[in-house]
Each structure stands twice: as structure tokens, then as C-alpha cells.
Amino acid sequence: MDYQSLHLDSDEHVILEVRKHWIVFLGNALALFFGAVLPFAILVAVKMFVPTIFSSVVSHISVNGNSFALLLFLYILWLLFLWISFFVEWTKYYLDVWYVTEKRIIDIEQKRIFAREITNLRFDKIQDVTIDIHGFIPTMLNFGNVKVQTAGEDTVNFFMSTVRRPDEVRRVIFSKHNEIGDMPLKKPSV
Numbered sequence: 001m002d003y004q005s006l007h008l009d010s011d012e013h014v015i016l017e018v019r020k021h022w023i024v025f026l027g028n029a030l031a032l033f034f035g036a037v038l039p040f041a042i043l044v045a046v047k048m049f050v051p052t053i054f055s056s057v058v059s060h061i062s063v064n065g066n067s068f069a070l071l072l073f074l075y076i077l078w079l080l081f082l083w084i085s086f087f088v089e090w091t092k093y094y095l096d097v098w099y100v101t102e103k104r105i106i107d108i109e110q111k112r113i114f115a116r117e118i119t120n121l122r123f124d125k126i127q128d129v130t131i132d133i134h135g136f137i138p139t140m141l142n143f144g145n146v147k148v149q150t151a152g153e154d155t156v157n158f159f160m161s162t163v164r165r166p167d168e169v170r171r172v173i174f175s176k177h178n179e180i181g182d183m184p185l186k187k188p189s190v
Contacts, residue, residue, distance in 0.1 A: 006099060006106055016172050018098035021143035021164045025093040032082050032089070039075055088113055098160055100172055103180075105148065107158050121158055123180040127151045129173050131166040138162075146170065 008014070046053060095110035107119045126148055133144030144166040148158040163169055 008101060009103065012101045012103050014099050014101055015176070016098075016100040016169065018100065018146075018160065018163055018169050020093060020096060020160070020162045021141060023137070023141060023143065024162045025089065028089045028093075029086065032086050035082050036079060039078070096160075098158075098163075098169075100169075100176065102176065105158060105173065107160070119158070121148065121150060123173075123177045125150045126173065126177045129170045129177075131170050133166060142166075148173065 006014075091113060092110045095108065095116070097108050099106040099108070104123060105121045107117075107121070109117045109119075111117060128149040130147045130149065131144050132147070133139055138144050143162050143164050145159065145161045146163045146166050146169050150157055
């Protein structure tokens, strides 16, 4: 992958790319699929439980063909809305990422389709890294939340939810944090 847009230093390389687990996107995609099938489910439910209303609506639609065209048009608009929502969810899922380099963590958070926030956190500012895995499915699929706490009043804590392999992310961050902490301080030149 090309990391030129990250504006890395000449001696800086990406060690780890951290993304959300695929189950997050799958849940959103299934909800949108359910939304696409919902009008048909409502139609079948009305036909089964209230057949008199269904037969009167069907006889009205068959007499007046414009009503059927209007319903079809509204359903196609609904599908278009769901398709756009799918695209927005995919974009947010794919573009939300953390990059761990030798010097820092770069957090790229896709807020909306054309709104992105990029934040950097140097390893010497890290105070603690916490992982949080709750539930059967997160434990079995190995995903959870990662929170990087920083030292100081003016800094913001980094948080990413439903991260793949949170133990590995924590291990890599602490390893780099300890390497930075073990380096001797440079003396200022006089």
C-alpha cells in the first residue's frame, strides 16, 4: 500500500495497520438488506393476516395502473437510498484506520463522506493502552476496543472500537513505547 498521503518522515515506516473487524460492516450490510426486503415482508404479512384489505388494494391497483407505477417508483427510490447508505457505510468502514509507525500512531477517522479527521500521537506521550473485549462473539472472533491514554491535559485519548486482534495492537504499541522510553535523551548542542 502507498503511504505517501500520511506524510511520514524519511526514516519512518508503517509497522501495523489497524482496522475495524469485518463483522461491523456485515452487521450494517445485513440491516440494509433487511430494509430492502421489508416492503415485501409487509406485503406478505398483510396478505396473510388481513386478506380483505389486501384484496381491495390489489383490485384498486389493477384498475388504476398509475398507482402500481407510483408504488414501484417509491420502492426504487427506497432501494436507491439503501444503496447510497451501503456506500457510505463501506466508505466509513474502509477509511477508518490506525497506522502504527516507529515514531507515532496516526488515527484517520472518516466522519462523513467528505469529512475526515487525522490525529497523530507520539509514543512518548502514551501513558496506558487498554483493551476491552466483552461477549461471546467478540471473544470468539477476536475483536474488541482499544483505548490509548495519553499524559497531559491538552491531549486527547485515542479510541477505536471493534478492532481486529486488539491484543496484538496493544503489544505492538507497548513495544514501540518501551523502545522510545529506553532511548537515551539527546543533549542539546551549545
